[in-house]
Amino acid sequence: MNTEATAMAHRVARxxxxATWLNHWSIQHADWGALSQVSCIGIDGTLLQLLMRRAGYDLGRTSxxxxxxxxxxxxxxxxSAIALIGAAPGVAAKAAARLGTRHRVRAWDGYEQLSSLRFNPEELEEFSPDVIVLGLGAGLQDEVAVEFHRRFPEAVICTSGGWIDQFSRKEQYFPAWVHKFRLGWLWRILHEPRRLLRRYTIDAVSILLKQREYVGRLQALRVEPTPICLEVRRHRP
Structure with missing residues (x-):
């Protein structure tokens, strides 16, 4: 059992x-105004975890x-009522079908349906979600998370990057050994080379060159490190 992931799941459930996650790529495309208003930031990815440890933040890796x-x-x-929002049309609905055996789940895509919800969230209000999962691009998903938190202050809101798309295809996108040996980057390059090769080469070098800048920006959020995440003290339920 992944004890860090279990602890983070209980933290997120308040x-x-x-809750959001950063990796070495998304931190370079972050909406820092939105990050200052989230509750907690998990560290997703070995590279960013190592850089944070080098800066004195001994954080576990979650995703x-x-x-x-x-x-x-x-x-x-x-x-529980779970809203999945993101991915291409039809994809979130497939992911929702996987969760629907235990929970009440409704899906909206990350394109026109997201735009409609942001303009008029009446459908989401009628659904009355306990949890909102946002699988949008880096920066945008944090912006929308903060926006929806103002409308649904008691709901749990999580960003999820590409998880909705991954979950729609397979319940466990990564084999267990991939996480065990920290080879998620290699698995993703092999499966999505055109989209992700730059992320794990040029963008990885970029964060190494600018690590002090980004660690400093996180510190400016007045974060409080815990073994599983960074608590943002400006906004902590």
Whole structure:
């Protein structure tokens, strides 16, 4: 059992939590204004975890694909209302079908349906979600998370990057050995080379060159490190 992911799942489950994750790529495309208003920031990815440790932050590695299945399976009460928002049309609906055996799940895509919800969230209000999962691009998903938190202050809101798309295809996108040996980067390059090769080469070098800048920006958020995440003291339920 991944004890860090389990602990993070319990942390995320607190009503009113806005949880997000950063890796070496997304931190370079972050919406820092939105990050200052989330509850907690998990570190996803070995490279960023190592850089944070070098700066004195001994944080465990968690990620949406590790934490969310535990949250849904083991932590949330059965029949919780879960909204999945993101990915291409039809993809979130496939992911919702996988979760629908235990919970009430509704899906909206990350394109026109997201735009409609942001303009008029009446459909989401009628659904009355306990949990909102946002699988959008870096920066945007944090912006929308903070925006929806103002409208649904008691809901748990989590960003999830590409997890909705991954979960729609397979319940466990990464084999267990990939996480065990920290080879998620290699697995993703082999499966999505055109989209991700730059992320794990040029962008990895970029964060190494600018690590002090980005660690400093995180420190400016007045974060409080815990073994599983960075608590943002400006906004902590």
């Amino acid at each position: 009503p009113g939590t806005v 949406a694909d590790l934490v969310l299945p535990i949250l849904f399976r083991d932590v949330l009460p059965a029949d």
